[in-house]
Structures are given as structure tokens and as C-alpha cells.
Amino acid sequence: MVTVDFFSSEDVRFPTSKHLDGSDAMNPDPDYSAAYLSFGSQGGEIGHSSVFTIGRGNDVQVAAINSLSHFVLGKNLDNLLDDIGDLYKKMVFDSQLRWLGPDKGVLHMAIGAVVNGLWDLRARREKKPLWELLADMEAQELAGLIDYSYLDGALSFQQALGLFEASQPFRDERKKELRLRGYPAYTTSPGWLGYSDEKLERLAREAIKSGFGRIKLKVGADKSDDIRRLAVARAVCGKDFPIAVDANQRWGVREAIDWISELAKFNPDWVEEPTHPDDVLGHQQIARAVSPIRIATGEHMSGRVMARQLIESGAVGILQIDSSRVAGVNENIAILALAAIKEIPVFPHAGGVGLCEAVQHLAFFDFVAVSGNKENRAIEYVDHLHEHYVDPVRVSNGRYWPTDVPGSSQEMKKESRIDFGFPDGPKWVDSNA
Amino acid sequence: MVTVDFFSSEDVRFPTSKHLDGSDAMNPDPDYSAAYLSFGSQGGEIGHSSVFTIGRGNDVQVAAINSLSHFVLGKNLDNLLDDIGDLYKKMVFDSQLRWLGPDKGVLHMAIGAVVNGLWDLRARREKKPLWELLADMEAQELAGLIDYSYLDGALSFQQALGLFEASQPFRDERKKELRLRGYPAYTTSPGWLGYSDEKLERLAREAIKSGFGRIKLKVGADKSDDIRRLAVARAVCGKDFPIAVDANQRWGVREAIDWISELAKFNPDWVEEPTHPDDVLGHQQIARAVSPIRIATGEHMSGRVMARQLIESGAVGILQIDSSRVAGVNENIAILALAAIKEIPVFPHAGGVGLCEAVQHLAFFDFVAVSGNKENRAIEYVDHLHEHYVDPVRVSNGRYWPTDVPGSSQEMKKESRIDFGFPDGPKWVDSNA
Numbered sequence: 001m002v003t004v005d006f007f008s009s010e011d012v013r014f015p016t017s018k019h020l021d022g023s024d025a026m027n028p029d030p031d032y033s034a035a036y037l038s039f040g041s042q043g044g045e046i047g048h049s050s051v052f053t054i055g056r057g058n059d060v061q062v063a064a065i066n067s068l069s070h071f072v073l074g075k076n077l078d079n080l081l082d083d084i085g086d087l088y089k090k091m092v093f094d095s096q097l098r099w100l101g102p103d104k105g106v107l108h109m110a111i112g113a114v115v116n117g118l119w120d121l122r123a124r125r126e127k128k129p130l131w132e133l134l135a136d137m138e139a140q141e142l143a144g145l146i147d148y149s150y151l152d153g154a155l156s157f158q159q160a161l162g163l164f165e166a167s168q169p170f171r172d173e174r175k176k177e178l179r180l181r182g183y184p185a186y187t188t189s190p191g192w193l194g195y196s197d198e199k200l201e202r203l204a205r206e207a208i209k210s211g212f213g214r215i216k217l218k219v220g221a222d223k224s225d226d227i228r229r230l231a232v233a234r235a236v237c238g239k240d241f242p243i244a245v246d247a248n249q250r251w252g253v254r255e256a257i258d259w260i261s262e263l264a265k266f267n268p269d270w271v272e273e274p275t276h277p278d279d280v281l282g283h284q285q286i287a288r289a290v291s292p293i294r295i296a297t298g299e300h301m302s303g304r305v306m307a308r309q310l311i312e313s314g315a316v317g318i319l320q321i322d323s324s325r326v327a328g329v330n331e332n333i334a335i336l337a338l339a340a341i342k343e344i345p346v347f348p349h350a351g352g353v354g355l356c357e358a359v360q361h362l363a364f365f366d367f368v369a370v371s372g373n374k375e376n377r378a379i380e381y382v383d384h385l386h387e388h389y390v391d392p393v394r395v396s397n398g399r400y401w402p403t404d405v406p407g408s409s410q411e412m413k414k415e416s417r418i419d420f421g422f423p424d425g426p427k428w429v430d431s432n433a
Numbered sequence: 434m435v436t437v438d439f440f441s442s443e444d445v446r447f448p449t450s451k452h453l454d455g456s457d458a459m460n461p462d463p464d465y466s467a468a469y470l471s472f473g474s475q476g477g478e479i480g481h482s483s484v485f486t487i488g489r490g491n492d493v494q495v496a497a498i499n500s501l502s503h504f505v506l507g508k509n510l511d512n513l514l515d516d517i518g519d520l521y522k523k524m525v526f527d528s529q530l531r532w533l534g535p536d537k538g539v540l541h542m543a544i545g546a547v548v549n550g551l552w553d554l555r556a557r558r559e560k561k562p563l564w565e566l567l568a569d570m571e572a573q574e575l576a577g578l579i580d581y582s583y584l585d586g587a588l589s590f591q592q593a594l595g596l597f598e599a600s601q602p603f604r605d606e607r608k609k610e611l612r613l614r615g616y617p618a619y620t621t622s623p624g625w626l627g628y629s630d631e632k633l634e635r636l637a638r639e640a641i642k643s644g645f646g647r648i649k650l651k652v653g654a655d656k657s658d659d660i661r662r663l664a665v666a667r668a669v670c671g672k673d674f675p676i677a678v679d680a681n682q683r684w685g686v687r688e689a690i691d692w693i694s695e696l697a698k699f700n701p702d703w704v705e706e707p708t709h710p711d712d713v714l715g716h717q718q719i720a721r722a723v724s725p726i727r728i729a730t731g732e733h734m735s736g737r738v739m740a741r742q743l744i745e746s747g748a749v750g751i752l753q754i755d756s757s758r759v760a761g762v763n764e765n766i767a768i769l770a771l772a773a774i775k776e777i778p779v780f781p782h783a784g785g786v787g788l789c790e791a792v793q794h795l796a797f798f799d800f801v802a803v804s805g806n807k808e809n810r811a812i813e814y815v816d817h818l819h820e821h822y823v824d825p826v827r828v829s830n831g832r833y834w835p836t837d838v839p840g841s842s843q844e845m846k847k848e849s850r851i852d853f854g855f856p857d858g859p860k861w862v863d864s865n866a
Binding site for chain 2: 027028029030031053054055056057059060061063064067094095096097098099100101102103104105106107108109149150151152153249252253254255275276277278279280281282300302303305306308309312313
């Protein structure tokens with residue numbers, strides 16, 4: 001029997017705001033940060049996970065993670081790993097903690113960190129990368145990972161089981177295919193709002209040369225800037241190259257419809273986060289008005305109840321998932337299943353710090369065992385901060401290549417965690433000196 | 434010039450779970466708690482506010498409040514009080530903090546605590562109870578308190594201005610009327626799920642004798658229990674007495690429709706929180722299916738974007754507001770205005786600890802200067818923990834009576850805060866001994 005006797009949370013922040021990496025219409029100066037969790041047995045097995053934030057408030061996220069320590073500390077790790085779905089439901093339905101959401105915000109993301117840490121531990125124990133661990137699971141076990149409450153009418157255990165069973169005969173072949181050809185990536189690197197036209201042009205050219213089949217530009221702060229920048233990008237990329245745009249919640253509903261209509265001539269592949277992420281009916285209204293342009297959202301989607309509504313109402317043509325916004329792998333499996341049933345393509349949100357590393361596992365799993373699709377899909381990719389990870393993503397020729405390293409690729413190098421520890425790590429102490 | 438040089442947060446918890454006060458289908462054992470904030474000038478003016486929670490996680494809520502201290506500490510209090518709307522918007526749109534919501538959960542409620550504390554300070558300074566301070570404001574200033582972003586198409590500055598201007602000629606008369614006749618209350622005291630039928634019967638009888646014109650029962654855990662308990666209540670109250678029921682999010686959508694259909698014969702005045710509070714489309718579906726029974730929700734509504742959707746979609750026949758769930762007085766004014774424009778009656782959520790004290794001010798203000806209505810409305814009332822407040826609610830003959838004490842009635846007695854301080858206050862140390 002292995003007992004969990006170690007639980008450590010860390011506030012790690014990277015001073016990315018200095019170079020305007022990651023700048024967009026709503027987030028002019030993010031410091032990409034991780035509320036980092038490691039727990040397990042001091043004797044050996046340690047699981048890693050984190051919640052991505054963009055700076056201030058990362059300490060609150062750490063406090064929320066700490067408030068959950070009693071769910072794992074002192075517990076039998078074997079039991080926890082045998083039924084991660086059980087602990088996930090216990091945490092989500094802890095009535096006192098539930099009051100602080102429910103199913104949203106800081107506490108919900110903290111639950112995600114604990115759940116994801118358990119999955120990291122289990123994948124390490126079974127000596128498989130997380131994507132493959134999930135992809136090799138029996139349909140019955142996979143369907144048991146989902147919490148079906150509030151999904152009444154949208155997803156039942158039987159439906160999920162059917163979905164996972166249907167993929168069974170194809171899984172081995174798809175694993176081979178994934179290893180052989182990778183999974184499409186798209187890049188946001190050229191499109192940050194703080195970049196000059198010259199930098200945008202240069203980076204777009206480089207993106208295409210590197211093999212990316214799709215890029216994304218930030219929009220929404222100034223309409224004439226957007227039109228100018230999209231013209232620059234179109235000139236570089238050519239008429240038919242997929243260029244998505246992302247407004248980062250900048251608009252009201254009517255404003256979104258007007259603005260998107262003016263950008264329509266550039267044929268955007270999708271328009272992301274046109275308005276407030278909670279406004280399901282607003283997204284529905286926008287989607288109807290700008291059709292056939294596809295509306296995308298999801299990186300701020302708090303969980304499966306919002307996903308269900310976005311999908312069922314036709315509010316999204318593309319659903320985006322985030323590895324650390326919801327209550328972890330289990331809730332993301334529910335969301336992937338909801339999307340697969342309605343045939344809504346999933347384009348995972350990534351970037352930040354550690355998000356590419358984490359979400360690739362979900363996308364690979366989706367291809368092998370859920371939707372069975374990867375060609376009309378792509379994982380977001382941003383080329384920064386990967387050097388801090390023990391098992392960084394492998395992206396080349398515009399594709400993510402699956403890792404074979406056991407775990408969920410969430411482990412950040414110890415020295416990075418020390419160097420960028422906030423507020424006392426050497427990188428912060430020096431920069432404030 | 435007065436500078437803010439004092440900012441103190443406290444974790445205060447009452448061990449209410451011991452007596453099953455407040456037990457319902459989702460919350461079997463709440464410990465009513467306050468993440469308590471006081472700030473201002475050590476020389477004199479101190480504002481008080483709190484976020485209500487039900488126990489575990491109250492420490493995380495306190496941490497979130499602390500993360501906002503820099504917005505007020507060291508600032509000129511006169512400037513802050515002159516334009517509370519400005520600070521409210523600064524906090525809500527702080528891009529780094531916004532990532533942790535946006536507009537929801539622990540961080541959003543923490544913003545509410547700071548905003549509400551400023552209103553408490555301003556009301557004290559102007560020597561008026563908060564409800565009267567707001568009710569005496571010029572329409573122009575009131576309309577300026579609202580953040581209209583994401584309300585595009587639902588509420589504009591001009592519409593809000595029109596609403597507040599329309600009330601102007603009636604406000605003095607309504608203030609008199611309020612002081613003369615009070616504001617209707619309804620009570621949940623008889624209906625907690627943990628109570629026996631005998632206790633329910635006795636408390637319902639007492640509620641009617643005390644002058645309450647409406648009671649509410651918790652339902653949703655067991656259908657035959659609900660039917661039996663509603664029969665008991667109907668027998669005591671008579672055929673036409675308004676009895677509301679509250680399922681506290683227990684059901685899925687189809688389950689809610691079936692269950693409510695079986696309770697329909699008891700003619701419930703409304704059915705509260707039938708399903709997940711984020712499920713706007715689910716509430717819409719339920720409301721259509723069980724019409725004319727009214728669906729109510731709102732105590733877990735994260736803010737104005739959700740309120741707008743619930744109202745516009747016809748998902749609610751009654752909107753409930755909570756004083757500490759959203760980003761404070763300013764956001765609640767937006768929600769009251771949204772409801773008034775669509776003529777949706779507001780029945781404020783209260784109970785817990787400090788919620789009755791806080792929310793009465795919003796209801797009184799709504800009557801005087803927003804909806805102009807109070808007879809088809811009522812504020813929830815639960816008779817416990819009021820003794821811990823410096824200016825406790827005045828409820829008699831089934832009505833709330835307006836306070837004349839300057840401030841927002843949010844100040845908890847110092848000795849209560851010490852006694853029930855968690856985990857080191859004497860009441861907790863003794864009970865764990």
C-alpha cells in the first residue's frame with residue numbers, strides 16, 4: 001500500500017509581460033503563470049499538474065489548491081488511482097466547497113489540478129503517456145469516468161459507452177497513424193496584438209515555412225488595425241490559407257456582428273471569443289447572424305454544463321477545450337463526448353505555460369478513441385516557455401508528435417520552479433532589484 | 434484627505450451544521466460562514482462587508498479578498514467614494530485577475546466584498562442607511578454606476594436613466610410608504626429538509642401566526658418525502674396560501690419536469706433552483722414545460738450576463754438576487770434594472786449569515802427607485818444568527834422594516850468575530866476539545 005504523504009503547491013510566474021508575448025485585446029500584459037501542484041509518495045511516485053493563470057491571483061489559485069489537500073493527503077494512493085472518477089465527483093459535490101462555484105472559477109480549477117495530478121500519477125505508474133493510457137482503456141471504464149449529472153438528455157452512460165465501443169476496432173490503427181503523421185497544429189505566434197505589421201508579416205511567413213496549415217490573429221481592439229493586419233496576413237498567406245481571428249471577449253453581441261461582418265471579406269476560418277464566455281444566447285445570436293463564418297469559444301468555458309448549452313444551441317461551430325479551466329481530465333472527457341455526439345470539431349486551446357503539454361494528450365485521445373477525427377482539427381501552438389518542461393511538446397512540420405514518455409507531460413523542471421518562484425525566486429528578486 | 438490605511442479580513446464560521454439548520458437537498462451540513470472584510474481609515478471611518486459561504490473554502494474566499502487589498506490600501510478614500518463605479522470596473526476588468534473568472538466564482542465575490550465595503554463607508558459618511566443613500570441619488574449618478582459591457586441590446590445607459598428618472602416623482606412617497614408598511618418577507622424556517630414533519634407543521638403554524646404571507650419548503654431529495662411534507666404544509670396553511678419550493682439544483686432537466694409535474698397538485702408558488710444554475714437553456718425548457726408554475730433562480734447566478742440570459746429567454750418567472758454572489762451593489766443595480774425593464778419580479782435570496790441584513794437594502798432601493806413594486810415581491814427571511822450583527826434586520830408581522838442606521842447593516846459584532854473566528858476562535862477551539 002502506498003500512502004500519499006507529500007503535497008506541495010508552488011506559485012510560479014514568468015515575466016512575459018515585458019515582451020508583449022501573449023498580448024491581446026483583453027489581456028495587454030499577461031505574466032504567464034502556473035499554480036503548480038505536485039503530490040504523491042515521498043518514497044517515489046509523484047504526480048504533477050498545474051492551473052494556468054496570467055499573473056495576479058495566482059496566489060489565490062494556489063490557496064484553492066491547498067484547500068483540497070485533505071482529499072488526497074494520508075489516503076491510499078492505490079485506491080485513489082483505481083477510481084479517479086470517484087474522487088472527482090466527491091470534490092465537485094463537496095457541498096461546502098460547491099457553494100463557491102458551483103462548477104466554476106478558482107475552486108473548480110483547483111479540483112482540476114488534483115484530478116490531473118492523479119492522472120499524471122496513474123500514467124507514470126502504468127508507464128504510458130496519458131493519451132495512450134486513456135486510449136487503451138476499456139469503453140466501460142472510460143464511460144465510468146464521466147459525471148452525467150446535468151447532462152440528462154445530452155449524454156447518458158449508454159451513449160458514452162456506445163461512442164467508446166465504436167472506436168474500439170480502430171484504436172490500434174489510429175495510434176499508428178498518430179505516431180506516423182502526427183496531429184495538426186496551428187500557431188498564434190504571429191498574431192499577438194502588440195506586434196508590429198513587420199513582425200506579423202515575418203512571423204506569418206515563418207509559420208508557413210515551418211509547415212503550419214493555419215494561423216490565428218488577435219483582433220478586437222481597433223477595427224482599422226484589424227483590417228490592416230488581416231490584409232497583411234492574407235497577402236503573405238494567400239487567398240485560401242486558413243486564418244482564424246480571436247477577439248478575446250472584447251465585443252458586445254451587436255458590436256460583434258457588425259465587426260465580424262467587416263472582417264468577413266478576409267474569409268476568417270473562425271472567429272474566437274466574440275463576446276462574454278458565459279453568454280450562450282449571445283453566441284447563438286452571433287453565430288446565426290454571421291453564418292457561414294464559424295464561431296469558436298471554450299477556453300473560458302467553466303465546464304460541461306456550459307459546453308452542453310454551447311453545442312446544443314448551435315452557438316459554436318468549433319468548440320475549444322482547455323486542460324486546466326475545468327475539473328480536469330474527467331470533465332474534459334465528458335466535453336469531448338458531448339462534442340463528438342453532435343459532430344462539433346474540437347480545437348484545443350493552448351499556449352500560456354504548460355497548456356500545449358497538457359492538452360495534446362486530450363486531443364490525441366480524442367482522435368484515437370472518441371471522435372476518430374484529426375484532419376479537420378488542430379491544436380493551438382505557441383512557441384514559448386516549453387524549455388521549462390521535462391517532457392516538452394514535439395512540434396515540427398506544423399504538427400504535434402505524440403510523446404512516449406510516461407505521464408501527462410505536466411512536470412516543470414525543478415530549477416525553473418525555483419528560478420521563477422513568486423515573489424521570492426531569483427528571477428523576480430533580480431528583476432525588482 | 435483621508436487615506437485608506439486599514440484592511441483586515443477574517444474567517445468567521447458558525448457551527449450551524451450541528452442542528453441541521455439550513456439543510457437542503459444539496460447542502461446537508463452547512464456551517465454558515467463569512468469571509469469578513471473591514472477597511473478604511475484607522476482614524477475613524479471603517480466599512481464592513483462580507484462574502485457568505487457555507488464552511489470549507491471560506492479561507493480561499495478570504496485569500497481572494499486579500500488579493501484585492503492594493504486597490505484600496507494607500508488610496509485616497511474621498512476619491513474612491515466619489516466614484517465607486519470606477520473602482521468596480523477597474524477590478525472587474527483587471528486583465529490578470531479576470532482570467533480566474535471571468536465574472537464568476539471566488540474572485541468575483543471578492544470584488545463584491547470590496548465594492549460593498551465602499552458602499553458601507555459611503556453610507557456611513559452620508560449618515561444614511563444604504564437603501565436611502567441609493568434611493569436619494571440622482572438618476573444620472575445611478576445610471577453611471579452600471580457597467581454596460583455585454584448588456585448591448587438589453588440595457589443601455591439611456592434606458593437605465595429613463596428607469597431611474599421615471600421613479601423620481603414617486604420616491605419620497607414610496608419612502609414614506611416603506612417606513613409605514615414595511616416590505617413583505619417570506620420565511621424558509623419551517624422547510625429545512627432535516628426537520629421532522631412535526632417540526633415542519635409547528636413552524637409553519639408559527640410562521641402564519643407571525644404574519645408571514647408565504648413560506649418555502651426544501652424539496653428534491655426524495656419524491657415521496659416531498660409529497661408528504663407538502664401535504665402537511667398545505668393542511669396547515671390552507672388551499673390558497675403561497676408555498677414555494679426549492680430544489681437547490683438537485684435535478685436534471687427532464688427529472689425536474691417530471692418531479693415538478695408531480696408536485697403541481699400542491700400549487701407551488703414557485704419552484705426554485707430546479708437544476709444547475711448555469712443551465713439557462715435547461716431552465717427555459719423546464720419553464721416552458723411546467724408553465725404556469727413559475728421557475729425561480731438567481732442565488733448562484735454569477736452576474737449580469739447570466740441575469741440577462743435568464744430574463745430574456747423566459748427561463749425565470751422570478752429572479753432572485755444575492756448580495757454577495759455578484760460583484761457588489763453596482764452589479765446588483767444592473768440586475769435590478771434588467772429585471773425591471775422586463776417586469777420580472779425580484780425575490781431576494783437571504784438567510785445564511787448577514788444576507789438578510791445586506792439584501793434588504795437592495796430590495797428597499799428597488800421599490801423606491803427601480804421597479805416601484807413591493808406587493809408581488811418578498812425578501813426571504815430566516816430567523817438565525819441576526820444577534821451577531823450591530824444593526825440586525827427588523828422583521829415583524831411578516832415584514833421587513835427599513836433601518837435608519839447609517840451604513841449597509843453589514844457590521845458584525847467584534848465579539849462574534851472573535852468567538853467564531855476559524856479555526857482559532859474560542860467557539861471552535863472548545864467544540865473541538
